[in-house]
Structure formats: structure tokens, C-alpha cells
Amino acid sequence: MVAPRELSTDQILEIIQQVADEVIRPRFRSLTSDEIAEKGPGDLVTVADRESELQLTAILSRAYPDALIIGEEATAANPGLPPHLLGAEHGFTIDPVDGTKNFVNGKEDYAVMIGEVRQGRTVRAWIWQPEYATAYVAVRGEGVTRNGEQISRALPTADPAGWRGHSARVVIRDRAADAALPQITTSALCCGVDYPKLVTGQSDFLVYGRPRPWDHVPGMLMVEEIGGTALLTDGSAYVPGVDGFGMVVGATEPLATSVRTALGGRLGTRPTPVQAE
Template sequence: MTLYREVGALMEQVAECAILPRFRRLSGADVAEKSPGEVVTSADLEAERLLAEGLASLCPGVRIVGEEAVSADPGRLSGVGEGLVWLVDPLDGTANFAAGSALFGMMVALVEDGVPQMGWILDVVTGRMCFAEAGKGATIDGQPVRARGTGSPRPVAALGTHFLEPHRRERVHAHAQGQLQRVAVPRCAAESYPRLVLGENDIALFQRSLPWDHAAGALFVNEAGGRVTHWDRSPYRVGGHGTGILAATDPYLWEVGAQVLLGEEAGLLSVPELVG
């Protein structure tokens, strides 16, 4: 069995035993605040434990960096852009999951010296699996896929500006008004990246670039023919110095988004990245 199938099967097994049984069945004891405005559930913790055990068995000796492990010990993130690393987001969109919304997923990426090599995005509820391998294209449920735009006269954009200070957020939105068709963000990268490939969104903007949130998705969109970079236009890289992320269905739409959002008028390039 190839690594693609082995990791996919592991993710599906973990979803089946650790996440789905708890969906819309969480008790108060299953949910805790890990930082202001951020929650963690028993499903996150159990899923990450099982994924880490399974990945360690598949690839002994490869470093594993999981979201919840880093939350408990931020030092685990040090050197994440060096060598071969598994990045694990056991339950992306935890707030949605805890609220009973189906906008959540599971993401795993294999990264070498900061460059994503393989990435998996599982829609836990539907079972849809998005996968990409560097230089070999992207697939959905094993079938090759190419990104397609919405075809809207104004590009459909999901702007992740909710972490900005209100006056900065208003400035970005005001500048985008009339140039982009802004839609609500799903607050779940495992949902955002597939939307860029499936013709639902044309552009996505993120301020936070925590590696487990973006490595698999950035690779998936890039391999499907889209473009994903940091705000300074440098290629997406784990552990690099680039801040923020701009992603689009294709290079042309990325340029449209960059002209609107990364110019001086929008003011984003003066905004610090959030790493927590």
C-alpha cells in the first residue's frame, strides 16, 4: 500500500473512532478554552494522539508536529522548517465542530525543509479526501482535479480579516468593495482550500499562517493549478519569514487579488502575522 493510501486510511480510521462519535454529542467536560477565543475538545486530543501513533508507525523517526502538542508546548514548533516533518491538524475548525457545524476537517502534510511534499485534507462528515504530491498534481477521492474559478464578474473572495484590529479590517474591506465579491469565511482552512479548487471561491486571504493549517492546502491548490504565496509574494514555505497567505484559483486571479489586497492602499503589509 502506498503512503498516500496508508495515511488516508489512517485519517479515515481516526475520524471514525475519535471525531464522528463526538460530533453534536459533546458534553461540557469535552470542551475547554486553550487560549482566549480558542477551544479544544476531547475529539481534537484523541484524534491527534491516534494520528501521531499511526504516523510514527508508518515512518519511524520522522518528526511529528501536531497542533495540540504545540499548544501544550510551544517549543515543539522550533525548527519546523528543517528536515522531514509531519504536520498534523487533527480537527481543523474546532469552534465549528463544537457548535455543531459540519465545517471542519482533518489535515496532514509531509514537509521537507519547509517545502510541502504530500498533503491530505479529509472532510470528516462526507468522507471527501483531497490529496496532492509535489510535482505530481492533485486529486479528490483519487481522481485528478484542476482548479476552476467561479466565473463571477467580480472574483469571489473569502477574506480572513477577523483577527485584524477593527479599523484595519474596515480599511481592507473598504478597499475591496466594488472590486471583489466578499463572502463569509468558513473559519476552517480544510474547507477554504478545497473551495478554491471546486469553483466556489476565487480568492482566499489568511492572516494567520500556522503550519498545520496551510501546508496541505497550499500544496493542494498549487498542484491543482492555483497559486498560494505569502503576502510579500514569496512562495509559501513552512517555517520561513513570509507573513500572511494569499491563495487563488489560478495565477491571473491571484494577481487580481494581489492588486486589491497587497497594495499600499489596503495596508495589509504593515500588519503583523499572528502565530498563536
Template sequence: MRDDLIDQVADLIREVARTIVMPRWRRLDDGEIHQKSPGDLVTIADQESERALTAGLRRLLPGSVVVGEEAVAADASVLDRLGADGPVWLVDPVDGTNNFASGEGPFAVMVALVRAGEPAAGWILDAPGDRMIVAEQSSGAFIDGVRLKTRADDPGAAALTGSISRTYFPADLRADLDANAHRFGRVTAGHHCAGYEYPSVATDEQQFAVFWRILPWDHTPGSLIVREAGGAVLHLDGSAYRPGDADRGLLVAANHEIWHTVRGTLLPP
């Protein structure tokens, strides 16, 4: 990857957050918030952030294409660009929109670069905290320039903290999750923001996170960050996650031993 590209993308994301996203936090009018589907909001900040990021990323990498959350919402065929031969940007202009729209946090701005179907780099900006988490394939993960390393031990289920975003799970799997979640030290319902959940695994704030719906802009940046920090990001059946995947759920863990502990505890054979 071009030596300066990581920093240039980080600068672009920070500029968009500073000039477009944060000025509208807690200042949105009712007419600037819309419902894409029941419970799924979009705001003027999402739309303007995506336009600015799309234009800037194309300038930084001529010949690349962009797959943005709001562009796909307007035209589902945009998602087909993820299979393009050249470099593809994935953009989540405001991750955690419902939090953002309610004047709460967390929320993030996220970008990933995909080459040949695999994540090459990922960026997550904790917008309220101005905290940048970056990863490059085979080069590690960093938070504001400091290398991230996930924990290396597995203290056992009773000592683990994690989140389970259970909303989209099929009923039978949700029943298993509900029946077994008490076996962990602490389980939350998550923060409705993948841009929070992934870094929290990488920094040991929690040791695992479980998802069912895995839209590529939500999970590609964080999955690379956690893997480059030493963690495991695998489907519930143990298969590898790739940006084009859309089912089989996803279990994110601080290391492979914890992944197996969580999988076996939540969904025993």
C-alpha cells in the same frame, strides 16, 4: 515517496475520523470542551485524534517526527521540530474546532508531510462529507481519486468570489480590506476552517482566500493541494510560502492572474 504511503496515510486519517472524531460530533459534554485562549477551543476529539494520528504516522514512516497543533499548544518548543533534517509530519487533528464544538460544520482532519522544509504531500479529509483531498509534490492533486484542476481564466474582480479571514490582520491592512472588498462579486468572512477554504479554491467554489495568521498545520496541506491543482499560494508581498513562515499574510488564488487581480484590488499601490 514510497508508492503506498499516500493511500496508507489517507486510510489512517479516515479511520481516526470514523472512530474518534465523528462519534463525538454533536455529542460533546461541557467538560470535553476547553478554551486554549480567548475564542480558541480544544475538545477531547482534537486531543485523542492527534494522539492516534501521531502514533500511526510514526509507524508508517519510522524515524519521522510529528508537529501537532495540540502538542505545540502544550509545549511551544515542539514547533522547533519543523526544522528537523528528516521527514516531519504536520497534524491538525480537527481543523475548524469551534464549528465542531458547536455541532456545526465545516471541519476537517489534515496532515502534511514536510521534507527539507518543503511540503512533500498533503491530505485534507472533509470529515462530515467523508471527502478526501490529497496532493503529492509534482504529482498533482486529487479529490476522491479524481484529478483537480483550478480554473485557468481571470474574469476580473467583479466576477470573483472569495473569503477574507480578517480577524488577525493589523488595523491598517484590515481598513484597506474593508474599503475594497466590495469590488468583488462576493466576499465572505470565511468558514473558520482552512480545510474548507483551500479545497473550495481548488474546486472553483470560490476563486480566492485571504489569511493573516498562518500556522503551519492550518496551511501546509491546503497550500500544496492548491498549487498542485494549478493555483497560486503566495504571501501578500508576492513571496513564496513555506511551512515555517508565520507572517506577511497569505493570498490563495485559483491561478496567478487571479492572484494579481485580487492583490491589486484589495491592496492597491
């Protein structure tokens, strides 16, 4: 039996771009009403999400038959999938169209994301922004690139008044600015846009609710590679596959700690993760 051929980092990026060109972009600003559905109140899914995830899953499964693959749409059908990532020797996360609501509304702020996890640590990550023709790629220990160019960002200012923070959560944005934190503004409503902005220095922290793996595994590796971190409500570090409410992503650990402390109860409560059986 011939062993499966592993895919290089560049090959996986090319696969993402090809699937986006063939399946996703032809539907951009061309969706019909019967190609859009709701998985839950306000949680949209399109034919582009479903078809692109199927294609990406099939390609990765052929190359890595023993890997656990957790896609957003597969999880909608089988909610028990994400906890398996906590104990997986090898796995991939797929977000076929991150920012689906933006995509449906004809806004360019959407992305295709894949993350690779080995024994609990993310080792490679890809974020492709089709309408901006921009690729962010990270390999653990090798930093982050944007269209092949290495990224570096300046450290945030020590003064909280100068920090730039974003969130999709109204309860977070409603908090009045004070000496501990400035006003937190609306995010791009797409992790595949928000994380690159933090990595490139356009923002300093992000505040999220449930850290679903397909949303956060790729971007968090990129944040870690520039020296940042993510803290959950109880102060513990983000781990791929963990579930819960309230997560602060910061360009540095002290900044993330300060934001988490300042927000306090607004972050919500974090349930204890349940290991997959």
C-alpha cells in the same frame, strides 16, 4: 534491526478515516461541557482534538521515527515547534480537527488534515471531511484527487469583478467592493473546507492571517498542483513553517498578486521568521 515500513498514500488516508470514525465522529454533536476547553480567547479545543492527534502522531512516529511531527495541540503545549519545519529533512503536520469551533457548534464544516514535508517542500497532503465523506489527496507532481477522481478547475475570469474571495478576517471583509476587488465574503472558518473549494473552482482566492503549518501545508500543496500560489504580506511565497501575518492564496499567481496589491495594509505586517535552534 528491521527498517520501518513506509506508509502509502492510501494507507495514510485509511488511518485518518479510521481515527475520525473511532475518536472524532462519536463526539460530533455529543460533546459535554467538560470535553471542551479554551486554549486562548475564542480558541477552542476538545477531547476529540487531543485524542485524535495523539493517535495520529503515534502511528506516524512508528512508521517514520526520524520525522518531525508538528501537531496543532502539541504546538499549544510547545509553541517553539513550528519553526523547526523550516530546516527539517522530513516532517508531518497534523490538524486533528480543523474547524474546531464548527465542530463544537455541530456544523459539518470540519476536517482532519495531514501534510508531509521533505526538505522544505510539501510532497503529500490529505484532507478528510468526515461528515461529507469526502477525501482530497495530493501528491506533488500528480495533481489532486477527490474520492479518487482527478480534479481540474477552469481558470478564473480575467475580470476582478467576477472573482470569488473569502476570509475569516473582519478587516478584510469590511473592505468595500471596487474595481480592483469584489466584496470578500465569510469563509467556512475551516481551511479543510476553504482550500478544497478553491481547488474545485468554487472560489478564486482566500485571505488569511498567520499561516500556521497545520492549517496550510496540506491545502497549499493542492493549490500548487492546480497552478495556484500563496503570497505573504511582503510578496514572498509561502514556505512550510514560515510564520507571519497576512497571506493571500490565489488560483493563479497573477490573481494572488492583484489581491495582495489591492488589500495593501489590511493584510497586516509580517515579522521576520526565527529559525529554530
